[in-house]
Amino acid sequence: MSLRCPDLPFLPGYSVNPNVGKTEFHLNPIFGFIGEGNRALIEKVKPNMFGPLSDKFPSIYPRGQCTELPGWIMFDKQILCFDAFFQETLQEVRGSPFQVRNVKIYYFLEDGTIQVIEPRVENSGVSQGTLISRQRIRFPSPMDFNFYDVMDFNIGREVEFYGRVLKITNCDKFTRTFLNRCGISVPDPIVGPGDPYMELRSHDKDAVQPKKPNRTKDSLGKFLENDRKVLHFKAYWDDQNTEYGYLHYLELRYYLADDTIEIKELQSESGGEPGFLFLRRAKLPKRYKELPAVGGNANYTILNVLGSALSNRRYIVDPLDCGRENIQYYDERDLSIGGVINCYGRKLVLTDCDAFTKEYYATKYGISEFTPISEPARNKETVFIAKPKERDLPPWNGFGSYEDSAQNCITVEPKAPHKNFKKFLSYDRIGLDSHVLRFKAKMVSQIPENCTRNFIISYFLTDDSLAVFEVGQRNSGFSASTFSSRAEVQLPGQKIFTSKPPLSYTPQHMFIGATLIINGFKFVLVEADEYALRYMEINCGQFPKANLKRIMDNVREKLKPIYKDFVAENIPKETSVISYSKLREKLCRIMGQDFTEHEMITIARGFSASCYNPRYDRMKIRAIALTELKRFLWDDLERLREYFLQTDHSKSGKLSKKECYTVLKGARLPFDNELLEKILEVIKKDDDCNLNYEEILQFLDRSICAPPDEPPTNVKNDLWWGSEPQPEAGKLIDWCAFNKYLDLESTFRDTIEPNSIIALESSRK
Numbered sequence: 001m002s003l004r005c006p007d008l009p010f011l012p013g014y015s016v017n018p019n020v021g022k023t024e025f026h027l028n029p030i031f032g033f034i035g036e037g038n039r040a041l042i043e044k045v046k047p048n049m050f051g052p053l054s055d056k057f058p059s060i061y062p063r064g065q066c067t068e069l070p071g072w073i074m075f076d077k078q079i080l081c082f083d084a085f086f087q088e089t090l091q092e093v094r095g096s097p098f099q100v101r102n103v104k105i106y107y108f109l110e111d112g113t114i115q116v117i118e119p120r121v122e123n124s125g126v127s128q129g130t131l132i133s134r135q136r137i138r139f140p141s142p143m144d145f146n147f148y149d150v151m152d153f154n155i156g157r158e159v160e161f162y163g164r165v166l167k168i169t170n171c172d173k174f175t176r177t178f179l180n181r182c183g184i185s186v187p188d189p190i191v192g193p194g195d196p197y198m199e200l201r202s203h204d205k206d207a208v209q210p211k212k213p214n215r216t217k218d219s220l221g222k223f224l225e226n227d228r229k230v231l232h233f234k235a236y237w238d239d240q241n242t243e244y245g246y247l248h249y250l251e252l253r254y255y256l257a258d259d260t261i262e263i264k265e266l267q268s269e270s271g272g273e274p275g276f277l278f279l280r281r282a283k284l285p286k287r288y289k290e291l292p293a294v295g296g297n298a299n300y301t302i303l304n305v306l307g308s309a310l311s312n313r314r315y316i317v318d319p320l321d322c323g324r325e326n327i328q329y330y331d332e333r334d335l336s337i338g339g340v341i342n343c344y345g346r347k348l349v350l351t352d353c354d355a356f357t358k359e360y361y362a363t364k365y366g367i368s369e370f371t372p373i374s375e376p377a378r379n380k381e382t383v384f385i386a387k388p389k390e391r392d393l394p395p396w397n398g399f400g401s402y403e404d405s406a407q408n409c410i411t412v413e414p415k416a417p418h419k420n421f422k423k424f425l426s427y428d429r430i431g432l433d434s435h436v437l438r439f440k441a442k443m444v445s446q447i448p449e450n451c452t453r454n455f456i457i458s459y460f461l462t463d464d465s466l467a468v469f470e471v472g473q474r475n476s477g478f479s480a481s482t483f484s485s486r487a488e489v490q491l492p493g494q495k496i497f498t499s500k501p502p503l504s505y506t507p508q509h510m511f512i513g514a515t516l517i518i519n520g521f522k523f524v525l526v527e528a529d530e531y532a533l534r535y536m537e538i539n540c541g542q543f544p545k546a547n548l549k550r551i552m553d554n555v556r557e558k559l560k561p562i563y564k565d566f567v568a569e570n571i572p573k574e575t576s577v578i579s580y581s582k583l584r585e586k587l588c589r590i591m592g593q594d595f596t597e598h599e600m601i602t603i604a605r606g607f608s609a610s611c612y613n614p615r616y617d618r619m620k621i622r623a624i625a626l627t628e629l630k631r632f633l634w635d636d637l638e639r640l641r642e643y644f645l646q647t648d649h650s651k652s653g654k655l656s657k658k659e660c661y662t663v664l665k666g667a668r669l670p671f672d673n674e675l676l677e678k679i680l681e682v683i684k685k686d687d688d689c690n691l692n693y694e695e696i697l698q699f700l701d702r703s704i705c706a707p708p709d710e711p712p713t714n715v716k717n718d719l720w721w722g723s724e725p726q727p728e729a730g731k732l733i734d735w736c737a738f739n740k741y742l743d744l745e746s747t748f749r750d751t752i753e754p755n756s757i758i759a760l761e762s763s764r765k
Helices: 173-181 196-203 220-226 355-364 402-410 421-426 530-538 548-559 563-570 580-591 597-606 618-631 637-647 657-666 673-682 693-699 735-742 754-764
Strands: 031-033 039-041 079-089 098-108 113-118 129-135 158-161 164-171 230-238 247-255 260-267 277-282 302-306 314-317 340-343 346-353 436-444 454-460 465-471 481-487 515-518 521-528 577-579 654-656 690-692 732-734
Touching: 079 173, 098 129, 098 164, 098 196, 164 173, 230 355, 247 277, 247 346, 436 530, 454 481, 454 521, 465 515, 530 597, 548 580, 548 597, 548 735, 577 580, 577 735, 580 597, 580 732, 618 673, 637 657, 637 693, 654 657, 657 673, 657 690, 657 693, 690 693, 732 735
Parallel strands: none
Antiparallel strands: 031 039, 079 098, 079 164, 098 113, 113 129, 158 164, 230 247, 230 346, 247 260, 260 277, 302 314, 340 346, 436 454, 436 521, 454 465, 465 481, 515 521, 577 732, 654 690
């Protein structure tokens, strides 16, 4: 109770401190005891004015028959739920004075708090959800010194929360059971009043009109249904009657998701880039008059603009769309084989469609006839192919390279000349394939010392560049060094100061016997390494000097009239081979000066007769293998046979070299890898390069014709693939294979002497 006079101002000296004379200032305890020594929390809020709940409302159990526990333990997670409604006045809706809003009242038994929630209803127009958050609610004035309790809620009663009266109409099963056990009678549910606003909307739809007309069209459903579904048609546009016109082959795409059309040209006879867009993706009008005015395609039409200031303008939308023009666009029903569509004044004829389009029209429209129509013939007189015009550049002035000067003439900003990147990727180094052709060269000079110098000329296929390296010789006065760095070398005898790019050496200029002029020095290619010869023979279509078929065709034409004398003069007497120098002498005399050294090397390599005796033959390899088996006391041929049979699934008796190598390694034979490779090399192979493993078992069986033991051998060094020098191909030529390839016997068999025929047949045998 305040001791201050209300007529006096609230200033120091005009009021009395209520704490004067008070000696205890402690707060209410928030901890209590449950039994002896069990400390627990008690109610955190003050009880009602009339005492605790147990005093105000007697318990359903007599005191002393149950353990007295605090409410937050006894009623944990126990909630009473009531259905209620309240009325809200509506002044802006004609014919509906109020609306009914249904809510749910939750009473939490653990602490006596209350929460009011309105269930969400779609398109209700009001904000819904939690109306009153969880809290203790006081009675309305003048009973605001007390809080709502469990006894204040029941069906049919009205409660007032913060000035809003709620009528309780129903409760859930748990609430009804709880109240009944507490001795409270719960009436039957009552029916709430109807909502006049919702009845007005349901009976009279015209009574509620939107403030603005809805002009938006829901195209999302059509997009989701037909996304990535496209109708494909083939078409043509005959423009041959106009000057420089031609026949256009087109592809029309109709997108079902948004009814747009895209047209692409398949072939172009005008010299332009093929596959360009004939019509960008958009809706195609059936009748085109002129471009639409500004705002003609807008969704809304503005009637008036009121107000002059920018901040006070008001826009009025025309709900009747006065002045709007209805434009008709092409859709899927207007497209068919043989149909003609108007593409902005150009008549496009549809000729065919794809399988999806046929299935779509057959399923939706029941069309079964999809016979394509023929296209008109081209008029060759009207076909005009525009050739790209070459840029005219000024003549080269000699400063810098030609490419740099030409690039500076094309653009004002200096840029580096473009390189052939596709060629670089095609001829870049891949493993051991370097794409570099190396030749041995001699210098041709009037100075005798220069003629003895040796050079290596490398031709790089990636950018058609040349590099010259000098091989130093002892006591020659010339050291090993780079004679010419890598760069493109121009062909001699060209005009320098011209606007056309100069010609450079190409791979076709590189062959044995060719003459190159590099920086004023004359070189003759005398030899080539094995990689260069093999690369040129594999790609003989690019290198005519290494094309054996072309060379032999020329030799056949030259030898047709004199083949009789040529064979009779060069028939070998004892063997079926002929030396390289002898055949070269005869062919050079017959073929003339056009016959190059590289062509002769190609013939010699194509019909090479190898007379090479290997250092270790089959018997010696077997002797080394059996000696190794004896030295390591290995004798398990039966298990090795089982391994071979287990690997041979088809039971054919043959395995590949890789499979045999795997079986031998898995059987733990005391052989080095080099010895295993040699053993598999000397075993005979069939046409498919498969090995007979029975022969391998006999090869390793000591009981079958065992050779004498071999002395200790350094297998890793002596049997290595690079330890034996490979024979040089082409020193000896197989005369029988050479004549068989020429196949000129039918032209002279009737005229050649019998003894010559007998000698020729004996040489072949």
